[in-house]
Amino acid sequence: MSIHRTVCTPRGSEPSLRRVLACFITALALCVTSLPVFAAPPGRSTAPPTATAPPTTGTAGTAPSGGEMSGDEAGLGPNMCKKWPADKKFTITIPREAELEQLVQWMMTISCQKFIWNAKIRSGKVTILSPVQVSLREAYAAFYAAIESMGLTVEPAGDYFKIVESTDAKSLNLPVYEDGKPVPNNDRFVTQLIQVQPENVKDITDLANKLKGKQGDVQVVGNMLIVTDRGSVVRRLLKIITEVDTGAAENGEKIFFYQLQYADAEEVAQIIRDVFGEGAGGGGKGGKGAAAAAGEANFSRVIVDERTGTLIITTTASDYVTILRLVQQLDVRLPGGGGRIHVKRLRNADPKELATVLQSLVQGGPGGAGAAQTRGKGASEGGVGVELFSGDVKITADEATRSLVIVASAADYTSLEPVIDELDRDRKQVYLEIYLLEASVGRTLTTGAGAHFAGQFNTAGGQGVGLVSSSPSADVSSLVLSPQALQGLAGGVLGPLLTGSGQLLGTPNDIPAFGVVLQAIQSNEDVNVVAEPHIYTADNKEAQIEVGRKVPTPGALQFGGGGQGTSLTPLQSISREDVTLDIKVTPHVKDDTSLTLDIELEDRDLVSTHPTLGVTTTKRRIKLENVLARDDLPLVLGGLMREREIENTEQVPGLGSIPILGWLFKRRVKKKEKINLLIILIPHVVETADDIRRIHERRTRERYEFLERETSFKRRDLATNVNYRSKAGLLANIDREARRLESEELLLRQAEAELTADRITGEIGMSPRPADEGEDETSAAKPRPKPRPSAGTTK
Incomplete structure (x- = not known):
């Protein structure tokens, strides 16, 4: 603040009154103009310096495009506001789980309203989420609904709004709406005056007390009802009272x-x-x-x-x-209960799959899995709607308890329950025995001969070596004998070694002067494979069994290295091959003696291993659908009969074709192979526990016979301990069967009673029921008493 001093010098010895006033006015004007000017921005209210509100905990942001912003996004400080126009919208930016103080601070920021509340009132946390922008009126409604969820309401107190607990709503200073004046549709507590017909005061008062909210209150003064409740409840009450009061007036x-x-x-x-x-x-x-x-x-x-x-x-x-x-x-309990929520425990069916089927039923077409919610109307192929259910039906599968949770009326559930019982029937079980019989016979005959002649002679440059050789195959070469040449019936003659002859062939050893090698060998290979997998599954349920292993096998032989001054290095790769038997079967039981099968079989096996070419594998695959089979009767699924003959001859051109002597100049390999493959399946439809026990005893007996015949292991019986505490004895079974017969007899009697009962039909209310003995005509004509106190009438 600046201080200005004004000096007024009198012209005379005594200043005149006019001069004194002029100096005083000039000094006062200078003091006023030197003070700083503080002005509040238009549209904002300033608070006294001593009233400091805590800052808003919401995150401040920049204003959205188009000039739209909400309280925290407007960049306003504590105790400052900007009232938003009623025709414009903004975004709600209240943080999740906001406290009462944050909620009120946000409302004050956008509405410039002043609030008062006691710190001791109960409070809570609330979350307001709105994906779209709202108007100021909608923000008010959200604010009232939020504080109502905390058990609070708003009471006008002069220029302020006081936040109080809604339990004292009827004694608060609430807005009063006269008869005919519209009430706001929000959760703020209000008082509504409703004028009704004098003769209907008691009836409407009882009705209003029954339909009002928990914190609401209804008072009667003459033919005027004073209703205090939330605005949304008062609007509903007013609509109902207007309807009934108008009709009752006639x-x-x-x-x-x-x-x-x-x-x-x-x-x-x-x-x-x-x-x-x-x-x-x-x-x-x-x-x-x-x-x-x-x-x-x-x-x-x-x-x-x-x-x-x-x-x-x-x-x-x-x-x-x-x-x-x-x-x-009409208002009676239906069989199975009359509630809307029903829990149906399943015994056999899969709840998720059954929910999918029922969804298709209630929707009249295919649907998804898990849950179904629809209005119960289907459609026929011609496009004409067929009403299956009278109301909404919702079906949810609970896999943890294998149950269906159905939300439907009692009548709809009664219609749906027999369908569920039919679909939840015991599935027939199927035990499948599969036999893979493979027999192969191989005959290989190998004959051959090899010879060579070598000699040394002198030349001008030194001593030389001459060589003539007849070796149709390396296996019967007389120059360098291999271990394979000595297999089977083998014979030969070798001459003395020629010195320095190894350099001619690039071998470390010298070669003999002459040599003759003869070989004859026959190899037989008989293979008999019997694979007997068996599998247990349910009707219309796919079952799979995979038996085998991964076998490490040598791969192709490769040579690496070979750089300058180095030799080639052989590299052997190792691979793993699947040697498995994979079977997938889906049975479809038609009746007790026949069924159809969908079968997919794949068998992988090793055939041969070559040191250079690697491993040769074979795969057999069979895929059959809708194969008709009979119970306990073998079925041949497929087979293979193959015979192959291979003859391979290696000879010296010309010399190998000479009769008799030509055998000294050729090698012949003759191979004969026969394969017989048969796949047999025997299905067993399992209906009772005796069938399962019979299969178990037969398989156990076969195991014991195998151990005794093929091994030296001692027989060991399987431990089959039975907990007889959880089993029922003979007397308990008799008692259970007797109780079942008694319940069936009771149901039969009830059905007979309904069939023989006399049905009295006629117009309702045309005449009173006949008076019993000891009753007069007046008492007989009185209406039947109410079944419960809540359903009453007004007199």
Whole structure:
């Protein structure tokens, strides 16, 4: 603050009054103009310096494009606000699980409202998520709903709004809405004045007390109802009261309400309209409905409160007795329970697969897995809708307990339960024995001869070596004998070694002067393979068995290195081959004696191993579908009969063709091979536990015979300890069967009683029931008492 000093010098010895005033005014003007000017931005309210609010915990951000922003994004400091126009929208940026203080701070920022609350009131945490931008009015509704979830409400207190607990709502200073003035549709507590017909005050008061919220309150002054509740609840009450009060005003009708316990309120209301005809009140506006006739009950309106499942009926007392009889006949527990949620435990079927099937049923077409929710209407091929269920049906599979959780009405569940029972039947089991019989016979005959002649002679440059050789194969070469040449029947003659002859052939040793080698060998190879896999599976269920191993086998021989001054190095690679037998079978049982099979069989095996070429493998694969088989009868799935003959001759041209002497100049390999392959399958349809026991005993016996015949192991029986505490004895089985027969007899008697019962039919309410002995005609005509206190009528 600047200080300005003004000096006024009088012209005379005594200053005049005018000069003194002029100096004072000039000094005052200088002081005022020298003060700093503090101005609040337009549209923002400034708070006293002593009232400091905690900062907002939300993350501040920049304003979105288009000038749209919310409280925290506007860059405002604590206790500052910018009221957003009612016609523009912004984004809600409240953090998740916001406290009451954060919620109020956000509301103050965007609305410039002032709030007061006591730190001792109960509070909580709330999360508001909105994927779209909202207006200021929608933000108010979200704010009221959020604090209502904390058990709080807002009470006006002058220019402030006081946040208090909603338990004291009826004693608060709430906004009052007169009759005919619209109430805001939010969760803020308000007070509504409703004026009704004097003769309907008690009926409507009872109705309002039944339909109000937990913290709501209804007071009556004359024919005026004072309702205090949340705005959304008051709007619903006002709509219902207006409907029933208008209808009850005609012809002295009264208002009755009935809370259903089992049946669906909307369905029962529709039945009442269909039976008696809506708007058929005597003397009222409009005539009788199409279904109303003389002597039947009449009513003006039937209104449904879905939240409480209550029917609100406007009619006369005598007609209500007739309507009540119909309602009580409809509101009964159905077999299996009348609730909406049902749990069906499955014994055999897979819950996920069964939920998929039921989804297709309720939707009238194929659907996904897991859950199904639809309006129960299917469609025929011609495009005409066929109504299968009366309401929404939702099916969820619980794999942990093998159960189906079904949300449906009792009638829909009753229709659906027999379908589930049929699909959840015991599957027949199938035991499959597969025999792979393979026999191969191989005959190989090898004959050959080799000879050579060599000699030394002198030349001008030194001593030389001459050579003539007849070796059709390296295996019968007389120059360098190999181990293979000495196999079988072998004979030969070798001469003396020629000195220096090794250099001619590049061998480290010298060669003989002459040599003759003869060889004859025959090899026989007989192979008999018997593979007997067996597998146990259920009807229409794929089963797979894979038996085998990975065998390390030598690969092709390669030569590496060979650089300057080095020789080639042989490299042997190792690979692993699958030697497995893989079988996939899916049985489809048609009846007790026949079934069809889908079979896929693949057999991999090693044939031969060559040191240079590596391993030769073979694979046999069979894939058959819809193979018809009989129970316990063998079925030949496939087979192979192959015979192969190979003759390979290696000879010296010309000399090998000479009769008899030509055998000295050739080698012949003759190979004959025969293969017989047969695949046999024997199916067994297992129906009882005795069949399983019979198969177990036969397989166990075969194992013992194998051990005794082929091995030296001692026989060891399998430990089959039975816990007889969990088993039922003979007397328990007899008792269980007797109880089953008694229950069946009881059901039979009930069915016979229903068939022989006398059915009394007639128009409802046309005449009172006949009076019993000891009752007068007045007491007999009285309506039947209510089945429960909650369903009452007003007199």
